[in-house]
Amino acid sequence: MRIDLPVPPPAAADPESVLRRVFGHGGFRGSQRDVVEHVIAGHDALVLMPTGGGKSVCYQLPSLCRPGVGIVVSPLIALMRNQVEAIRQLGVRAASFNSTQSTAERMEVRRALRAGELDLLYVAPERLVTEEFLALLEPVRIALFAIDEAHCVSQWGHDFRPEYLQLATIGARFPGVPRIALTATADPQTRDDIARRLGLGGARLFLSSFDRPNLTYAIAPKTEPRRQLLGFLRAHPGESGIVYCLSRAAVDDTASWLCGQGLRALPYHAGLPAETRNRNQDAFLADEGLILVATIAFGMGIDKPDIRFVAHLDLPSSLEAYYQETGRAGRDGAPAETLMLYGMQDVTLRRRMIDQGDAPDEVKRVGRAKLDALLGVCETAGCRRRAILAHFGEAYPRDCGQCDNCRFPVETWDGTEAARKALSAMLRTGQRFGAGHLIDILRGTGTERIQQLGHDRLPTFGVGADLDRRQWGSVFRQLIVAGLIEVDHDAHGALFATPRARPVLRGEESLRLRRDPAGTRKTTRRGPVPPDGTTDSPAFAALREWRRDTARTQQVPAYVIFHDATLAALAAAHPRDRSDLATVPGIGASKIERYGDAVLAVLAGVRG
Incomplete structure (x- = not known):
């Protein structure tokens, strides 16, 4: 069987014109332009960008602008077909290679890959690192390697996957091919671990805001x-x-x-x-x-x-x-x-x-922290x-x-004295112990270890008996959140004071801590909010119904056809011809060719 590949788009002068023609975007967002230009120039990159921030464009666009095929490492086979279908809707020649495909399907992907008929190829990490697949790639011109969900390589991450560790060999096996690792979630420790384990020590770090304001x-x-x-x-x-x-x-x-x-x-x-x-x-x-x-x-x-x-x-x-x-x-x-x-x-x-x-x-220690x-x-x-x-x-x-x-402020209590006691216990023990040991000191619990270390003779021993262990645990966690103390992951979870603690210790600054309410508490609970004010219009409803029917016919998720935001923009703009469609965000040349007449007909029907 043959893959029904889209016709390759004509070459574009620059990434921005490809962005407009293929993706339907009028311009780059945030650091996208810097990432894209950096990778197109052949350099490695580590990209941290929040979900919804446009990470996929950072590797898809360079794959279209550089000669060869972009190899995308995607961790879940079950989702590849939707990823591939979404990008194929844009006119991009994409395919996946995985164990759920038939022998004939995999043979056709091999053929298309060797013939230079693919812009993007999605593959699972365990498949990519096999000698058979690496040998398949050897004679192929590769535009880049994109490692998505790169936090999976870190043992400190929440989704550690051992197979990701083998991806470090790609750089040596394919020298000169840029690699881009992307994730939405990584604290500083995990970022360093990703770079080290993937051999991306020389890669430029692109760090966007983690804020999701919506x-x-x-x-x-x-x-x-x-x-x-x-x-x-x-x-x-x-x-x-x-x-x-x-x-x-x-x-x-x-x-x-x-x-x-x-x-x-x-x-x-x-x-x-x-x-x-x-x-x-x-x-x-x-x-x-x-x-x-x-x-x-x-x-x-x-x-x-x-x-x-x-x-x-x-x-x-x-x-x-x-x-x-x-x-x-x-x-x-x-x-x-x-x-x-x-x-x-x-x-x-x-x-x-x-x-x-x-x-x-x-x-385990890092997991507790x-x-x-x-x-x-x-x-x-x-x-x-x-x-x-x-x-x-x-x-x-x-x-x-x-x-x-x-929205609903909680009751607080003056935790200044409790904070000073906690900080004093930390400092008097050399900032070498975790919260559990410090709580024992504050509550006056004479454990064998405390007695061996002589901590039962400290002035702070027993000064916090008025709070139970749960309350002291809350105090320490809130002090961490407030930035007064930090956890030393390299010293077995020891707590140490930051410069921000000094005003509290000196009595120059007070501190209020949270007190959990005894009963239930409201959540934010607000009703559904549309992308903009056009989603309650007849045009939006008609477009959504058309999208649903079209998606069912193609057996793909509705969002693969158009996002709600694009339907809302169409409902607001009411384009009357294809040239008008080209000005609507999220509609590139391939989608105009594929759906333009149908969309215009739906809108004309609403207008009557």
Whole structure:
């Protein structure tokens, strides 16, 4: 069988004209231009850009501008067909090569690759590093290697995949071919690990803001989790979203319960038969208004742009995981909501999973620190967005006004004296111990280790007996979030004071800490917000109906045809001919050729 490849577009003078003609964008966003020009010039790059920030353009566009084929490492085979179909809709000659294809399909991909008929080839990491596939690439002119979801290479990351480690050999095997590693989630430690493990020490780092201004964050203690979840979901009627649970049993129970409440929900986890899992994933990607209840087995590489909410019924493993999972909402730039419910049982379970896991002690230590960072964000009395961005090394200049803490301020207490006691205990023990040991000192717990070290003779021994261990743990986590203390990952999780602690120690500055409410608390709970004001128009409704029918005919997700934002722009502009269509954002030459007449007919019908 032969791949039905699009006709290759004519050569363009510069990347910006390709961007306009192929992708339908009038200009670059953020650091896209710098990344694209850097890679086109043949240089390596490490790109950190938030979900929805346009990472794919950073490798797709250079692949079209450089001679040869771009090889894209994509971690999940199940999602490659949607990635490939989306880019083929733009007129790009793309294919994937994976184990789910028939022998005839793989043979046709080999033929097209050797004949120079591909612009992009998507492949899983374990396939790319096989000697057979590397030999297949040897005689082929390669434009670049793009390593997507690059955080998977880091053992500090939340999605570590051993097969990614072998990708470091690509540079030596194909010298002179630029490599671009991309991720939406990496703290400074993980960034360094990605560069080292992929052999990208000389690569230029492109670091965009981690802020997702269209997302609102809400975090609440579990009181009545099902009632809390249902209240959140009722604010999003007819919208697509994800509900994350920690266990497979919780996924099945929650999906069944939601269906009993009159909502459309499907389960997704690794324990389901592959056929069921893939069917439920495809239904979620293709349908509108469906809730997918899932474990973290679902989500990486999901390109569905119109996910309007993400809820966590259990505590994620880390702040990186939380950021990655919530980041699947609002990829189209329109407002989206997130909710996380957590309880002490979650904390205990997460710590047990770390302690009883098979990972080396060093990895366990970092895992505990990352969990504590997430708990710090859960317990902060300040702006959630500021706390999240601070973890990624980014200073947010003000309170966001959108998160639950900004919208519904929590009760606080004067924690200045408690902070001074905690800092004093750290300093008097040489800043060489973690929170557990320091809490024992503050509470006057005479453990064998404390007695051996003579810490029971310190002036700070027992001065914090008025607070229990949970409260002291909250104090330390909030001090970390406030930037007064930091965790030394290279010293077994020891805590040390930062310069910001000095005013508090000297009595020059007071500190207020969060006090968790005894009862339930409101979330942000706002209704659905469209990309702009045109989505309630007859034109938008007619275009959406046409898109749904077209997608079903082609058996692809609706967003592959056009995003909601593009339909909204069409409804607002009411183009009357193809030249008008060319001015609408998100519509390139291939889509005008493919869908232009149908779109114009729909709009003409609305006008009457």
